[in-house]
Amino acid sequence: MTSLTDVQNTAFLAIGPSRIAALSLLALAQVPEGADGASAEEVLALSVQRLTSAHDMLGSRLDAMLAECSYALPAELEAKRQSCLELLSPLHHAVTAADGAVLAHARAVPDLAALCLYRLEPAVSEFLEDMVETLREAQQQREEERDAQMRATIATAEGVGKNIKFISFNASIEAARIGEMGKGFAVIATEIRELSGRTQNLLEEMSGYLKH
The missing domain is CATH 1.10.287 (Helix Hairpins)
Structure with a gap:
């Protein structure tokens, strides 16, 4: 049976890399069009994968994993999760655009630099820190009760x-x-x-x- 510790580890590994992925996307978006090389394409592909994985985890996947453990996040932590999801949504929309023009859509995101540097990164870091502590304590309490x-x-x-x-x-x-x-x-x-x-x-x- 999946434990809350397993959920914590899986969620952390899926959400954590979104911070560097957002910064990488920001850096690539600031490169002039047509100047992208092969290495930039690899970084972009990795950023797309990490941002998509984080968005999926913060969305339905985390809910499903917690439901399997018969657990729900406390209201305050749930609000932080929703905040991270909302902040990540513009980037997720850019990297999953049907036309594949990821960087063009990224450049069109309002205040992209502020979003990646000053809003998304601290919000995700705070959520992950609180999530780890909350799920660890909840699992410990379950083990003591068992x-x-x-x-x-x-x-x-x-x-x-x-x-x-x-x-x-x-x-x-x-x-x-x-x-x-x-x-x-x-x-x-x-x-x-x-x-x-x-x-x-x-x-x-x-x-x-x-x-x-």
């Missing part, structure tokens, strides 16, 4: 085992009282008592592992 539930279940099973052992002991006494007719029953009662003892020892061992 361990507590396991210990409670084991304690209950230990209690049941003790009761079975006590009942089988009384059954052995009653079997002895009725003499020959109770021998078969006494054997069964002894086996139940021994099995209960072994089960209880196993539960105590498991409980010990959880306490360390």
Whole structure:
């Protein structure tokens, strides 16, 4: 089963590179048309891939991954996610334009430099920092609750085992009282008592592992 730690790592790797991708797109957009070389094309392709991946993660993909974990972002963190998505949208629109003229569309983005340098980068960085801390704490709390539930279940099973052992002991006494007719029953009662003892020892061992 996917944990919140897995979601955190996957989301970070998908969203984080969008910051350098936005700066790379800005740099390429400032190069005069016709001056783009082969290396610039490679950088542009990588920027397109990273911006698209980040936009998809901030959008539906992150929602789907969190839903699988039965978790939703706190309201404040969700607002930061939406803010990042909105800031990234103009760049995403530019790099996914149907005509393929990525740089032309990027140059047409209003205040491109301010968007990439002073708005998108700090917003994404703050969201990632808060997301990592929030999901880490949430996963830790889940693990603590799971361990507590396991210990409670084991304690209950230990209690049941003790009761079975006590009942089988009384059954052995009653079997002895009725003499020959109770021998078969006494054997069964002894086996139940021994099995209960072994089960209880196993539960105590498991409980010990959880306490360390």
